[in-house]
Amino acid sequence: MPLRDRVARLLAELPDRPQYPTQGATAFVDLERRAVSRAYTPLPVVRALLAGRGANMFYLYRLLDESLEPLDAEVPLIFGSGVLTGIVPSAARGNATSWSPESGVLMDCNAGDYFPSFMKMNGFDHLVLYARSPEWSLLHIRDGEIAFRDARPYLGLDNVDLRARVEADFGGTWTRDLAMASIARAGENLVLTSAIMAGPKSCYARGGPGAKMGALRLKAIVVQGQTHDFETAQPYKGYNREIAQKLLATSVVKHALRTTGTPFLYKPSRILGAMGTKNNQETTWTDQLDANHIDPYRPGMAGCFRCPVNCRPLNDLKTDPSDRYGRGDGPEYVTLGKFGPNIGIDRIESVIRLNNVCNDLGLDTASTGSAIAWAMELFQRGMITNRETGGLDLRWGDAAAVEQLLFMLSRREGFGGVLADGARAVERGHYPPEALRYRMAVKGLMQSDPHDARILKAFALGLAVSTRGMDHLRNRVTLEINARINDDPAFKATLYGGPVSAAPTAYDGKELAVRVCENLFAVGDAVGMCRFTTKLFNSPSLPGLDQFAAQIGNVTGLVTEPADLDRVGLNIMGVERLINRRLGVGRQDDTLPERWFEEPVTVGAYAGEKIDRQEFDAMLSRFYAISNLTEDGVPQDAWRRELEQTLGGL
C-alpha cells in the first residue's frame, strides 16, 4: 500500500484534538505535495508507549513498508518530543526514528539542545515527514504553523555557516527563540554516518539520520517562537524544583558533569584496560587524553533548554580567530575515544580539532570514527592498500590525514566514498568479505561507545541486545563498574530487582540489570529526559520512574504508577523488536563482534578476559525469558497480540 494511503488510513483512526493537557499534535508532512495534516496520538497508545521514542515507534510500525529501501522517500522520518520535554528540568530531548540506511535495522536516535523543546512549544509532539521534495526545501515552524521554504540558497552549507545564515535570514537568537534540526553536506550527499544537527554539537546521531533527511531533500527544520509555560492538569513547578534540587545534589552532577562533562570517563576506561584502542586490537592508551588535559582548552560549559546541569564542555584551542576549527562545542567522551585511542591519536589538541570538524560536517563521531578505525586496521593488515585508498596512507594516529578524510567522506570523494558507506562497505563491494571479522558492529551499527566491553558482561549483553544496534545508550549498566554498589549486594538487588553478581567479569544476574536499565531508559526517551540525568545511567540517586510518574500525573492528568512506566519501557522495546523482526532481525543478530569472543584482553588487572560463547548464549536466553521474549527474541504470543491490538492497523 502506498505511504499516502497508509497515512490516510491512520489519520482516519486518530483523534483530531488533544487527549490530555500539553499534548501536542502529530503533523504529517508530505514534502512532495507540500501538504500538512494534523492529528493526535490516541490515549491507548500514550498509555502503552507515551510520546517521544515511544509513540515514534507506533507511527513507524504503522507506516513502514519493509519491501522498500531505507532511503526510499516512502519510508518516513519521524521526529518526536517526550511527554515532559520542555517542561521538566533536564527533559530537553527528542527522538528521530526511521529505518536506518546505515545499519538496515531500526533507526532511532536522540538529541537535546533546543529543537525538541521548541517543537513542543509550537504545539507539535511528532513530525512525520515523507515523500521527496521536488526541490531542496526547508520547513519553517512558527506560531504553530508549518511553512515550506526554498532551501536552495542553503545547499552546500555546513553546520557553522548554515547556523549563521539561518540566524541572519530568519531573525531571532539561538537558545532564546530560535532552534533548528538540519543537515550539512554529509547529509546532502547521503553519507551513511551523517547526523541531523540539532545545535553546534548536539545531534540526532546514530543510524544515518542525516542521509535519511537528505534523501527527502529536506535541508532543515527551523523552529521559532517565544518560550512559554504550559497549561497543565495540576501545578507542576513545585515538583520541578524538587527535581532540579535532586539533580544538583547528586554527586555525579556536582563533581563531574557540571565541571568537566563526560571526558572524565576516559581515565577509568584506560586504567581498567577497557579503552577501545586501534579498532579494539588493544584496550589502553596514553594518559595524555585524560580529562585534565582538556582543562586549558575549556572556556566554559553550555547546556540544553532549561537544564540546570550544563554538562556540555565548550572548547577553544586559542588558535587564530580565522581558524574555523579552533573553537567549538565538545568533545564528549565518545568523540574523545573514537578520535583518540580508536584511531591512534595521542594529542588532545588533535582530538578537539577533529571534534570541531565533525560537528561542522554533520557527522556522527561514533560511526565515523569507527569506520575510519576499521579502514585503518584493514590497511594495517594489508586487506586494503594504497590502490584502494587512492594513494592515502591510512596510518594510525595521522590526524592531518584523518581531517582530510573527513572532508572527503562528507563529499563522497575518492576513498571518502568508501568511508561514507560506513558499516556497509563490504556489502557495497569496497572491502573483501573477510573484513567483516574486524568490523566493530552489531546489527550493522558501529559501536557507539569507545569502551571495550570484553571485561564487563552486563555492558556486553546490553550492546548485543540493543534494538538499534551496538549502542550503550539503550541499556548500559554503568553502575557495573561502581565499587560501592558492587559491594552492597542488598542495595544492588533492590536497584535491579534481584541478585546481580558483584564481579564485573561474571555473567550471573547481569540480564536483570540490563532489563531494568533498558526499561527505564526507554521511558526516559519517551518523556524526554536526558540519559545523563536519568537514574541508573550514572547514579542511583537521579530522577527515575517515581519522579517521572509523579510529574506525568501533574502535567497530563494521566494517572500512572512507576510499575506502569516500567511496563511502558518493556512495551517500547517490544514494539522495536516487532519492527526489527519485519526487517529480518532475529536471535542471531543479538550478538557481539567476533573479536570479543576470540581475542582476550592483554593488559591490566583483567588480562585474559574475553566473552565466553556458552556463557553469553545462556545469559541471552535468560534475558529473553525475563523480557517476555521468545527464544528468537520477539515478544511472546500473548504479549505480541496485546501490542498489536494497541498498535492497530493489522
Add this chain to the structure above:
Amino acid sequence: MISVRLPASLAAEAGTDTLTISDPVRSIADLIEVLDRRLPGFGALFDDALFNFAVNDEMLLHRVRDRTLADGDRVELIPTISGGAG
C-alpha cells in the same frame, strides 16, 4: 607512607590535590577512617558512589574496603560515569 590523589572537585575542597598519609593503614577501610579524621566530613565523600579507588593504577571494582595497602602505594579517587552520542 601512602599518597592519595584527589580529583579536581575534591582537591578544591581539600586545598590540595595529593594527600600524604603517614599513619599506619592496612586497607582501604583503614584509609577512609584516617582520611575522615584528618579531613572531617570527607569520609562521606570518599564513600560517595561516584568515586572508585585505584591503587597503583589498578581500578578496584568490588571488594574494595578489604583491599590491602602497603607502604609506597599510590591511591587515587576516580569518578566513574558514562557518556554518549545520541
